Amino acid sequence: MQEAPLLVPRLGEIxxxxxxSYDTKTFRIKPADWKVEFSPGQFAEIxxxxxxxxxxxxxxxxxxxxxxxxxVRAVGSxxxxxHKLRTGSLVGFRAPLGVGWPVEQLEGQDITMVVGGTGIFAxxxxxxxxxxxxxxFGDVKILYGARSPDLLLKKRxxxxxxxxxxxxxxxxxxxxxxxxxxxxxxxxxxxxxPSPESYFLVVGPxxxxxxxxxxxxxxxxxxxxxxxxxxxxxxxxLGLCGRCRLSNGLYVCxxxxxxxxxxxxxxxxx
Amino acid sequence: xxxxxxxxxxxxxxxxxxxxxxxxxxxxxxxxxxxxxxxxDDYSKVSLNYVRTVTPxxxxxxxxxxxxxxxxxxxxNIEIEYSAPSGKYCFxxxxxxxxxxxxVLDFILSSTHPDFHYTQRRRNSFxxxxxxxxxxxxxxxxxxNSRIPWPGSYNIRLYPANGGFKLQSQGAEADNLVSxxxxxxxxxxxxxxxxxxxKFDLPSPDKILRLYxxxxxxxxxxxxxxxxxxxxxxxxxxxxDVRDEINGxxxxxxxxxxxxxCVFKGFTKVAGGxxxxxxxxxxxxxxxxxxxxxxxxxxxxxxxxxxxxxxxYCPRGINPVEVLLSLxxxx
Numbered sequence: 012m013q014e015a016p017l018l019v020p021r022l023g024e025i026x027x028x029x030x031x032s033y034d035t036k037t038f039r040i041k042p043a044d045w046k047v048e049f050s051p052g053q054f055a056e057i058x059x060x061x062x063x064x065x066x067x068x069x070x071x072x073x074x075x076x077x078x079x080x081x082x083v084r085a086v087g088s089x090x091x092x093x094h095k096l097r098t099g100s101l102v103g104f105r106a107p108l109g110v111g112w113p114v115e116q117l118e119g120q121d122i123t124m125v126v127g128g129t130g131i132f133a134x135x136x137x138x139x140x141x142x143x144x145x146x147x148f149g150d151v152k153i154l155y156g157a158r159s160p161d162l163l164l165k166k167r168x169x170x171x172x173x174x175x176x177x178x179x180x181x182x183x184x185x186x187x188x189x190x191x192x193x194x195x196x197x198x199x200x201x202x203x204x205p206s207p208e209s210y211f212l213v214v215g216p217x218x219x220x221x222x223x224x225x226x227x228x229x230x231x232x233x234x235x236x237x238x239x240x241x242x243x244x245x246x247x248x249l250g251l252c253g254r255c256r257l258s259n260g261l262y263v264c265x266x267x268x269x270x271x272x273x274x275x276x277x278x279x280x281x
Numbered sequence: 282x283x284x285x286x287x288x289x290x291x292x293x294x295x296x297x298x299x300x301x302x303x304x305x306x307x308x309x310x311x312x313x314x315x316x317x318x319x320x321x322d323d324y325s326k327v328s329l330n331y332v333r334t335v336t337p338x339x340x341x342x343x344x345x346x347x348x349x350x351x352x353x354x355x356x357x358n359i360e361i362e363y364s365a366p367s368g369k370y371c372f373x374x375x376x377x378x379x380x381x382x383x384x385v386l387d388f389i390l391s392s393t394h395p396d397f398h399y400t401q402r403r404r405n406s407f408x409x410x411x412x413x414x415x416x417x418x419x420x421x422x423x424x425x426n427s428r429i430p431w432p433g434s435y436n437i438r439l440y441p442a443n444g445g446f447k448l449q450s451q452g453a454e455a456d457n458l459v460s461x462x463x464x465x466x467x468x469x470x471x472x473x474x475x476x477x478x479x480k481f482d483l484p485s486p487d488k489i490l491r492l493y494x495x496x497x498x499x500x501x502x503x504x505x506x507x508x509x510x511x512x513x514x515x516x517x518x519x520x521x522d523v524r525d526e527i528n529g530x531x532x533x534x535x536x537x538x539x540x541x542x543c544v545f546k547g548f549t550k551v552a553g554g555x556x557x558x559x560x561x562x563x564x565x566x567x568x569x570x571x572x573x574x575x576x577x578x579x580x581x582x583x584x585x586x587x588x589x590x591x592x593x594y595c596p597r598g599i600n601p602v603e604v605l606l607s608l609x610x611x612x
Binding site: 016017018020060064086088089101246247249250252253258 | 349350352354358359361363389390393394395396397398493519520521522523524525526527531534536538541543548549550551552553555557563567570571574575578
């Protein structure tokens with residue numbers, strides 16, 4: 012029996028859909044024949060039959076084996092069609108793909124996550140992992156920024172996470188009733204003053220990552236302790252199609268999407 | 282110790298017919314003043330007096346438009362079907378640049394996560410390499426160390442000699458074929474050096490890497506039309522796009538892949554419109570850094586085999602050797 016080609020998806024059923032914001036939903040997918048197994052930071056390629064396939068971070072709790080979740084902002088053809096699907100719909104998936112966060116290396120360490128917008132989906136599986144094994148990690152902080160309070164995502168999960176993890180939120184544009192921090196997420200670094208010895212996990216839109224890394228240089232973070240999650244057009248997820256090649260010859264899909272910051276060139280972060 | 286045999290010219294058709302029993306034979310054929318790789322069933326159609334064919338071998342092992350799977354949408358289920366790739370090819374009389382290119386394609390498509398379709402076709406293929414009698418102004422195999430067939434690039438290699446060929450086989454299947462031909466042993470061929478018009482010492486991968494910021498890249502990018510001729514004709518370019526098709530009733534369809542290329546602006550475009558490799562400079566040099574830095578660093582061989590097609594078909598006559606030798610400045 013020949014093993015199924017890596018480019019052929021398996022089937023999964025959408026069993027739950029949660030609205031995260033006006034344009035973002037989380038899809039809970041129950042695989043037909045796969046016991047869910049992934050490391051925090053790995054991703055899935057999701058197929059909407061007849062439309063296409065697109066990559067999304069596996070955003071659910073990795074301890075859960077019956078289903079996985081991907082969180083999807085409606086911006087393109089696949090994502091908009093995904094948003095039109097209902098529970099009970101079948102989708103294709105290929106997972107797990109890529110190399111996730113350096114979980115073992117992070118054990119016993121202080122961790123500061125600097126996250127912008129939908130970037131939260133790339134760290135949420137890791138946050139769950141830390142949440143379940145909280146005493147294996149040192150001081151853990153999440154610095155999370157969004158454009159406005161209604162765009163702060165994973166709100167219900169944050170209620171859980173806050174019980175064991177220090178959370179700092181900020182928004183660019185406050186709405187009425189917002190009493191928290193206002194400003195870009197780099198300002199939170201100045202305010203919270205995480206230890207420069209901490210591991211920094213940075214994920215968000217390109218411009219946010221660029222300025223966060225500059226800020227981390229400024230506060231004396233060690234480049235070998237700074238990790239980033241990158242996003243690219245990835246058609247195959249296997250290092251074959253060539254789209255996500257970085258300038259130094261690494262591939263976001265197979266060598267990443269999580270990279271140690273000193274192993275990629277800054278020009279690929281702009 | 283590699284053994285060499287003498288294959289008289291009249292035994293070449295005999296070998297062709299033996300291979301035909303098992304393989305679909307792909308050989309250069311002449312059409313007008315050009316040569317093309319074609320599936321041939323008769324030795325008389327083979328034309329071995331050629332410099333290069335219009336397109337390389339990838340169209341057989343890695344065809345454009347390949348269907349990856351089909352799907353049928355039923356009320357309660359979606360049926361996905363795929364099949365093992367068809368085609369058991371013997372590439373007959375191909376030049377070293379094109380057979381060496383298969384070693385590069387193996388590295389790209391069959392190493393970390395092997396591509397199902399390419400890998401099976403490649404595994405089922407048989408390669409008879411023929412050394413070149415002549416080269417033209419575009420050939421530069423000697424500058425990229427690709428004149429001699431690389432290990433793994435052939436089952437049989439032939440060197441024209443004394444009206445026939447000196448032959449060497451690699452692997453049990455080829456050894457067996459040779460023994461059935463009852464050939465006499467001979468001494469190794471004197472490998473004729475200097476077949477290209479000129480041979481250049483190209484900068485090392487490390488040196489090219491340090492020239493990433495060279496301003497010379499801008500000059501070349503300014504000359505390039507970003508038409509993709511170099512990519513379409515390249516024996517080692519394998520980047521692809523994946524597309525879906527569905528029927529009018531929305532009940533069945535297929536996913537397929539088509540050739541794509543890194544010089545195109547849309548290649549790295551993501552939903553929402555961001556393009557990661559946007560500047561002409563970056564899009565021009567990505568191919569060079571893939572072929573002349575990334576692949577050599579990992580494979581120990583160039584990702585370019587010097588076939589010269591990219592120069593022959595470039596509307597601006599851009600020559601990669603000239604590009605690499607022109608790079609100045611950097612760090």
